[in-house]
Amino acid sequence: MEPNDPVARVLIVDDDPAVHDSYRMSFAPADDAAQLADLAAELFDDVTPGDTPPLAMTFDHVHQGNEAVAAVERAVRDDRRFAVAFIDVRMPPGIDGRETARRIRAIDPDVQIVIVTGYSDFSPAQIARVAGPPDRLFYIAKPFTAEEVVQTATALSHRWLADRELARTRAALATKIEELEDQARELAANESKAIRLANRDPLTGAPNRLAFLRNLSEQARRPGAFAMAMIDLDRFKLINDTLGHLVGDELIRTICAILIDRTGDHGFVARLGGDEFGVLLHVDTADAAVMRCERLVRACSADLQVFGHPIHGAASIGVVMVAGDTGRDPVDVMRRADLALNEAKRSGRGVVRLFDDSMDESIRFRRRVEEGLTQAIAKQELALLYQPIVAQGTLDIVGFEGLLRWNSPDHGAIGPATFVPIAEESNLIHDLGDWVLDSALAMLADWPSQYVSVNFSPRQFRRQNFVGHLVEKVQRAGIAPDRLQIEITETAIFDDAERAADTLYRLRQMGFRIALDDFGTGYSSLYNIRKFALDCLKIDRSFIDGMGRERESAAIVHSIIHLARALRLEVVAEGVETEQQVQALRLAGCSHLQGYFLSRPVDGAAATDMARSGAWPGQARISAEPGRA
Structure with missing residues (x-):
């Protein structure tokens, strides 16, 4: 026999030594083993006739129910479980077959139990209630024939082996499913983190351009007017070139914090890139928008200490009023705010300019x-x-x-x-x-x-x-x-x-x-x-x-x-x-x-x-x- 061929252990429980001899004679080698396997396949759908794999069976013989229970306990402990247990019903003076089957089933739920009896004090239904389930509980009447015992043992062993393989497959599948669920949870967490990172500016921690565009799009679909402002730091490149990028980065973080603090809950601030910021303001009129923006300019125009360097902050702002619920393209809104910002820069910096149509005409020109x-x-x-x-x-x-x-x-x-x-x-x-x-x-x-x-x-x-x-x-x-x-x-x-x-x-x-x-x-x-x-x-x-x-x-x-x-x-x-x-x-x-x-x-x-x-x-x-x- 090859090392990987299946082996099934069979437990025989009967108080009569002559019966044990009958089992031994029944399972003695015979020339018609293949025929018996085919008969087993006809009785059970688990295997295909003619394709039944070679099967080796080993037999453990005990004479009393308690011995059988102990044998099953050892088999489970050593992971050498029994595939089939043939159990006599009457085994005086010990426990009867019904109680033996009940205890064995409690120890090993997967074992195939065959009740062997000539006469029983219990009906099959009574035995099934304690030793079920019914699909793992079978009956043979005494006296039995060799063919009957061999066919039953062979077929149930194949079924037990198939159930074991199926259980292993299911366990592996359950493990894989658990791994996939863990991966799904990890992917969901990573996706949430990626979305959070994709919408956050790594330098300041403020929302970035992507988040600003999404927020602007949502705001444009709602009823009511609002303003969009674009802010650019004045002479930032000079500071960056003369004092270094570390100072420039810290200045951007400082100005961003000032904008967020001064805007408060009545607006939305994002870093659009470089030294440029976008702000959404909840205002109803252009005058109110300009007034809010002028306050932001004054807040940025402060004497700051950045890494020990005295820096006078300064910013220019372009702002555009947007009528809500108009479906206006957010990119076009930003373009108009940028035009107003350019006008503010050309006007001498440190000022606020409200967008008007003449600015757009200048671009067309x-x-x-x-x-x-x-x-x-x-x-x-x-x-x-x-x-x-x-x-x-x-x-x-x-x-x-x-x-x-x-x-x-x-x-x-x-x-x-x-x-x-x-x-x-x-x-x-x-x-x-x-x-x-x-x-x-x-x-x-x-x-x-x-x-x-x-x-x-x-x-x-x-x-x-x-x-x-x-x-x-x-x-x-x-x-x-x-x-x-x-x-x-x-x-x-x-x-x-x-x-x-x-x-x-x-x-x-x-x-x-x-x-x-x-x-x-x-x-x-x-x-x-x-x-x-x-x-x-x-x-x-x-x-x-x-x-x-x-x-x-x-x-x-x-x-x-x-x-x-x-x-x-x-x-x-x-x-x-x-x-x-x-x-x-x-x-x-x-x-x-x-x-x-x-x-x-x-x-x-x-x-x-x-x-x-x-x-x-x-x-x-x-x-x-x-x-x-």
């Missing part, structure tokens, strides 16, 4: 401008004008600044202050910048020695391989790099000072001229001119315009000129419009002048004539010596 700008180059709608830059001592034209103009057939003449920021927000700025650069470099071939000064936006300056791009441009044009002056603002270089310093150094190494435009309006001018490789400072026109009216403007101009001279830098005064300004700047030692008083911007042909002749329209009005009219 910007889109139309952007669409028109994409065709402006191909349709030759762009023009590059040139304004001369004059040396104050000799009054010679040393260079020209290239100024871009756009004559749109749909919108008329559009100034660069309008379309350049729009181009800056898209990749159009690179196409425009390349067109300007190519046009300006083409003019240099017709000029004797003057340079051309070209403005580069922050996005152009951060362009990948900016230096290599410029080198390729001047080489293709056959122009020396020192005839191209690159004008940038402090904003362009302040975003990433280390990278900007490296870029400017490499530009100077290649021979390009560098001018810092709008000098005096940035955050840290003295720091910038000391750190970066520069050739020229261009004084912002606002200071030149205020020289005759404000002592502060005149003092700033004089300070810039003296500082530049100490650092051996050129100084160009922009926006020179009067003779008095010319004389004052020359006396102050300003090295170069530019403005309408000298010449308005002219087209390429006129600029070439000026460059070749050395004469410019306002030259006759200025004495060659400073101080003389």
